[in-house]
Amino acid sequence: MIRVLLADDQALVLGALASVLRLEPDFDVVAEIGTGTEVLPAALRTQPDIALLDVQMPGRDGLAVTADLQRALPSCRTIICTTFSRPGYLSRALSAGASGYVVKDSRPEQLVDAIRRVHTGLRFVDPALAAEAQAAGASPLTGRETDVLRAAAEGGTVADIARELRLSEGTVRNHLSSAIGKTQARTRAEAARLAEASGWL
Known part of the structure; x- marks a missing residue:
């Protein structure tokens, strides 16, 4: 079983994600979290394989939480799941240690595929965003x-x-x-x- 922790501050989105993932026979949703501050304690308690995190959440944002998880629970791989299909966010997420980046308007099958790939040690980035990020290049700001x-x-x-x-x-x-x-x-x-x-x- 792939143990998945979900974190999103929008209750409807959180519930929908949990419902979609619970339909998969090899997924076990072990925690549903509404704030960034709660993610690390819940992850340490439930030991997920995958943390699916929104970017903007109360307390700590998903990028900061990704870095927290990398330090405290390196066995847990992180996928950012957000409405922000921006190259800069993708770059910052990967720099923080995320293994995947999926936008919320992706098809459910794509999200499921991303989780399975990341669980096996691969990286998954939304293909359209990956192309856009390559064209945009890195941030010009120091x-x-x-x-x-x-x-x-x-x-x-x-x-x-x-x-x-x-x-x-x-x-x-x-x-x-x-x-x-x-x-x-x-x-x-x-x-x-x-x-x-x-x-x-």
Whole structure:
């Protein structure tokens, strides 16, 4: 049996995923979780083979939880199952240690196939998204530009961002200017929006 933990903050989606997977004779849904914070304790308790995680959840997002599981329970492989078919999210998920990435509008058979493949040690990425990611390339932002833009997206002033990241205000302005140029935006708010839409933040 393939033991599967499901985590999604939308109760209807969570219930639908559980129902679909329980139809498979070789799947055992061992936990249904509604927040990112609950995933690791539940995984340690139930010892799943596969964790199927949404990206955006209360507490901790699916990408952070993927990294948590890699450290604490390396025998559990992670598949991201999300509405976000963005190359940047795919790249971040794989960097965090995910073995699969499926979008929620996939056919149920594709999700089932992804779980079986990942369980055998293979990697599975939604084919359309994989092609899009290859065409898009990696994020053009440096790590520091990403940090600064993420802080700017939360509405902080240059002084706030400088304090939060322990940088000088001049350095923050330089990183913001560079990020605005790389995203071809007019303002830092637009740069943050574009970077978020691309899955770079």
